[in-house]
Amino acid sequence: MDHLYAPWRSPYLTGDGAPDCVFCAISQNPKDDLKNHVLFRDESCFVVMNRYPYTPGHFMIIPHAHKDSPELLGLELWLHLQKRLYEGLQLLYAFGAQGVNLGFNIKEAAGAGIAPHLHGHLVPRFHKDTNFMTTIGQTRIYGVNFKKIYTTLQKKAADYFTGV
Secondary structure (H helix, E strand, O other): OOOOOOHHHHHHHHOOOOOOOHHHHHHOOHHHHHHHOEEEEOOOEEEEEOOOOOOOOOEEEEEOOOOOOHHHOOHHHHHHHHHHHHHHHHHHHHHOOOEEEEEEOOOHHHOOOOOOOOOEEEEEEOOOOOOHHHHHHOOOOOOOOHHHHHHHHHHHHHHHOOOO
């Protein structure tokens, strides 16, 4: 297998300088929302761009509560997260997504990258967004500027995420 050199991921992989839970750190520091690429927050959850996206516009819905499974949140909070997922779908379609992969990887065995803190992914999909590189090169190509995508989604987010 070929290796892709990505030194910017080193702190994530080694944990150097990382808080115990990156999602709790974002949750507890609304003053850093721009730096952390938060699109929206309310009293129960926040919406944040995935720092290592699968496709342009990939973001997550995350409860403030540090729990690893939906049944630990309570039904009211779980339904609130589902409402945010619904609103997030509309935002991604307005952004130009032609499809969306949506879901939660619950616990490490299910593939959760940050298993102790539940989070839902919204991954926009575009016709021809996966080319031969993913299949034969085991590499994803992210051909647009991350900060530009964040700014675009941030401007649109207020139209889709309601305060209620």
